[in-house]
Amino acid sequence: MRDDEPERAEDYTGPLDLPDHHDPADGVGDSSSPTHSVIDDALALFADGKTYAEAELRYQKSRAGYVSNRLKGAIGFAMGAFGVLHLALIALTVGAVLSLVPLVGAWGATAIVTLVLLAAAGIFVWLLKGRLDDIRETFDSGDSE
Numbered sequence: 001m002r003d004d005e006p007e008r009a010e011d012y013t014g015p016l017d018l019p020d021h022h023d024p025a026d027g028v029g030d031s032s033s034p035t036h037s038v039i040d041d042a043l044a045l046f047a048d049g050k051t052y053a054e055a056e057l058r059y060q061k062s063r064a065g066y067v068s069n070r071l072k073g074a075i076g077f078a079m080g081a082f083g084v085l086h087l088a089l090i091a092l093t094v095g096a097v098l099s100l101v102p103l104v105g106a107w108g109a110t111a112i113v114t115l116v117l118l119a120a121a122g123i124f125v126w127l128l129k130g131r132l133d134d135i136r137e138t139f140d141s142g143d144s145e
Contacts (some may be wrong), residue, residue, distance in 0.1 A: 093117065 093113055100109030 096113045097106075097109045100112055103109070104112065
């Protein structure tokens, strides 16, 4: 048992959140007790709501600032990864040309690698066109209804 806890039930003084002058028997029908009107309650509710809204706005602003800061870093890392990936693809292309040179010569190797890359680009453009057509159909069908 802690030192600040009462040892017996008789030592218990009641709830801690009640004011010292509170007596449940007093004030029932007593005109000297302070009264609160509905308007006072509504004004207090409005003030509490305003305080809550201001706190929520500050919280959301701080979250947005944090996300913005993290997003800047993420974009930087993504650009770095894209740059390194681009260099790796250039190295792969140059390596493919150099490895084909002994088999078909310099011009043949360049032509083969170029045609393969153009075919891959064509496939990506074809897939892109399909996605764009799906988007266009979505917006066209929404207007006709």
